[in-house]
Each structure stands twice: as structure tokens, then as C-alpha cells.
Amino acid sequence: MNTKLETVFQKENIGLGKRKQAIARVFLIPGEGNLIVNKLPGEKYFQYNANYLNTIWAPLKKLNLETQFDIVVNVKGGGLTGQCSAIQLGTARLLCQRDNTNRSILKPFGFLTRDARIKERKKYGLRKARKAPQYSKR
Structure with missing residues (x-):
């Protein structure tokens, strides 16, 4: 691996996104607009679902950067919907970390807000949470 890519995969260049049980570590690499999730092409990983792919690319599209960066992601836990929302949050955070002027553009669209809703715990005497x-x- 060359030194330029090694600096991209440093701890300081991680955009961390979470949603429900999903945790995504996002890296942005200068490229032509590819998505790689857990060493698989993003389209294949997200089963060619246009909604998932549009959700992931939304922060870059708002900044007109979708053809300048490749997104490389390590994601664990949760389902596909939670994972794609976690990737979106991680991407938006990383873009703000790189250039602080992006924050004022992305914040009104809600890309920097973490969705804190998680599964409610099961209570004793009940079958599920409620x-x-x-x-x-009789």
C-alpha cells in the first residue's frame, strides 16, 4: 500500500456513524465515485436497492462531490437500513471534519443528526417490550 492511501486509513480520517445496532467506519478516498462496503461493491452489498444507495450518496450530492470521492466502509451490526443510515452519518461527519464550511450546508438537511431511537428493552411478565x-x- 502506498503512503498516500495509508494516511487516508488513519484514525483521524474516520467518520463514525451509528444507527440502532449498526456501526459504520467511513473513509473517503479521492476517486471517481465508487462505494465499497466490507470489501464488496456497494451496489451488490445493498442488493441494488436505489433507496439505500441514494441515502448513502445524499451528503456528497448536496455538496456536488459525488464524482470526486470513493467511499470505503467497514460496517457491523444491525440490518441494511440501519447500516445505510450509519454510513450516511459517518460520511457527513467526515466531510465536516475535512472542511468546516460543509457543516452549514449539511446541517439543515439533517445529515449530522444521529437518530437516537433504539429498540426498547423487554420487560418481565411481558412477551416483548410492551x-x-x-x-x-374466566
Whole structure:
């Protein structure tokens, strides 16, 4: 690996995004607009779903940078929807880290807001968090 790419994969150049149980570590590499998720092409990983791919590319499209960077991601946990939202947050955070003027552009679109909704814990005596066993009067 050459030294230019080694500096890209440093700890300071990580955009960390989280959503539900998904954690995404995002790296931006100068390139022509490819998405690589867990060493697979992004289109294949997200099953060619246009909604997922548009969600991921949205911060770069707002800044007109989608053809200047490749997105390389390591993502764990959760489902595909949570993972793509985590990647979007990580990408937006990394863009703001690189150039602080991007923050004022991305913030009104909600790209820098972490969605804090997570699964509610199961309570004892119930079947799920709120679902109770069927009540029988007799």
C-alpha cells in the first residue's frame, strides 16, 4: 500500500456513524465515485436497492462531490437500513471534519443528526417490550 492511501486509513480520517445496532467506519478516498462496503461493491452489498444507495450518496450530492470521492466502509451490526443510515452519518461527519464550511450546508438537511431511537428493552411478565399475554377473565 502506498503512503498516500495509508494516511487516508488513519484514525483521524474516520467518520463514525451509528444507527440502532449498526456501526459504520467511513473513509473517503479521492476517486471517481465508487462505494465499497466490507470489501464488496456497494451496489451488490445493498442488493441494488436505489433507496439505500441514494441515502448513502445524499451528503456528497448536496455538496456536488459525488464524482470526486470513493467511499470505503467497514460496517457491523444491525440490518441494511440501519447500516445505510450509519454510513450516511459517518460520511457527513467526515466531510465536516475535512472542511468546516460543509457543516452549514449539511446541517439543515439533517445529515449530522444521529437518530437516537433504539429498540426498547423487554420487560418481565411481558412477551416483548410492551406486548402483554392475552387477558382471560374466566
